[in-house]
Amino acid sequence: MLKPSNIVALAILAGITANTVYAVENTAASTVAATDINVTITVNKTPIPQTRIDLRLKVAAQQGQPDSPELRKAIRDDLINLEVISQDAVKKGLDKQPEVVQQIELTRQTALANAYVMDFVKSHPVSEDAIKQEYENQKSHYGNKEYKVEHILVDTEKEAQAIVAELKKKGSKFDKIAKKSSKDPGSKDKGGDLGWTIPSSFVPPFGEAILKLNKGEISAPVQTQYGWHVIKLDDVRDLKIPTIEEARGNLEKRLQQQAIQEAIKGLRANAEIKQ
Numbered sequence: 001m002l003k004p005s006n007i008v009a010l011a012i013l014a015g016i017t018a019n020t021v022y023a024v025e026n027t028a029a030s031t032v033a034a035t036d037i038n039v040t041i042t043v044n045k046t047p048i049p050q051t052r053i054d055l056r057l058k059v060a061a062q063q064g065q066p067d068s069p070e071l072r073k074a075i076r077d078d079l080i081n082l083e084v085i086s087q088d089a090v091k092k093g094l095d096k097q098p099e100v101v102q103q104i105e106l107t108r109q110t111a112l113a114n115a116y117v118m119d120f121v122k123s124h125p126v127s128e129d130a131i132k133q134e135y136e137n138q139k140s141h142y143g144n145k146e147y148k149v150e151h152i153l154v155d156t157e158k159e160a161q162a163i164v165a166e167l168k169k170k171g172s173k174f175d176k177i178a179k180k181s182s183k184d185p186g187s188k189d190k191g192g193d194l195g196w197t198i199p200s201s202f203v204p205p206f207g208e209a210i211l212k213l214n215k216g217e218i219s220a221p222v223q224t225q226y227g228w229h230v231i232k233l234d235d236v237r238d239l240k241i242p243t244i245e246e247a248r249g250n251l252e253k254r255l256q257q258q259a260i261q262e263a264i265k266g267l268r269a270n271a272e273i274k275q
Helices: 018-030 050-062 069-091 098-123 128-142 157-167 174-181 204-211 244-270
Strands: 039-043 046-049 145-154 193-197 222-224 227-238
Touching (some): 039 069, 046 050, 050 069, 145 157, 145 174, 145 204, 157 174
Antiparallel strands (some): 039 046, 222 227
């Protein structure tokens, strides 16, 4: 029901994760030139440069792992294992298998896409005016109130009407009926409770119905693409809006995502694509 509200990392936008970074360097393990500086390990005369170890340490730090002698040893051991395995795989001709060739090419493209995103972010900084404008847009979108809502989702209007009639009976409990009858897996076990939220987080018919309810009131059946809903408004309170400084990081990432998406659209528009 709810639209996602968290800001997705830019690397995820481009389809890149920390695991992909591992894959990129693992694929390259047997192709580093012997002239690379800061070589600290060699395997059958093939160098594993310090820069590769540093990349692994950086990824580990991004994943919340503190630097330590144990971590560095584990990384070095892993890189050595990858090198001896990849060397033997090449000897066996496995690098010529069509599926492996495609995996290597996808990894190469992913690394390039990651580099493109990072370069784009660096060369297209978000302006202060854009951040302020986005902040005002978000404030307008969220409004100044939040609502504690419960709902019961069923397949047909007839079922929803029957639930409304049942709720009007003395002693009927909304949460018990929700646990028994609701089709919403996200809220059914919680008695239909959706917690504190804002109407714009829902599809329009649902959000609009919330705004028409008084505290403690139950709606008539409401139809959305998910089915038929019976909605109860438990409470209303003022929405605490974060300051622009508190929201700055998320606002900047949101604007960067939008800019990157537009850049990718431009690249696709200018490309000759046949499907």
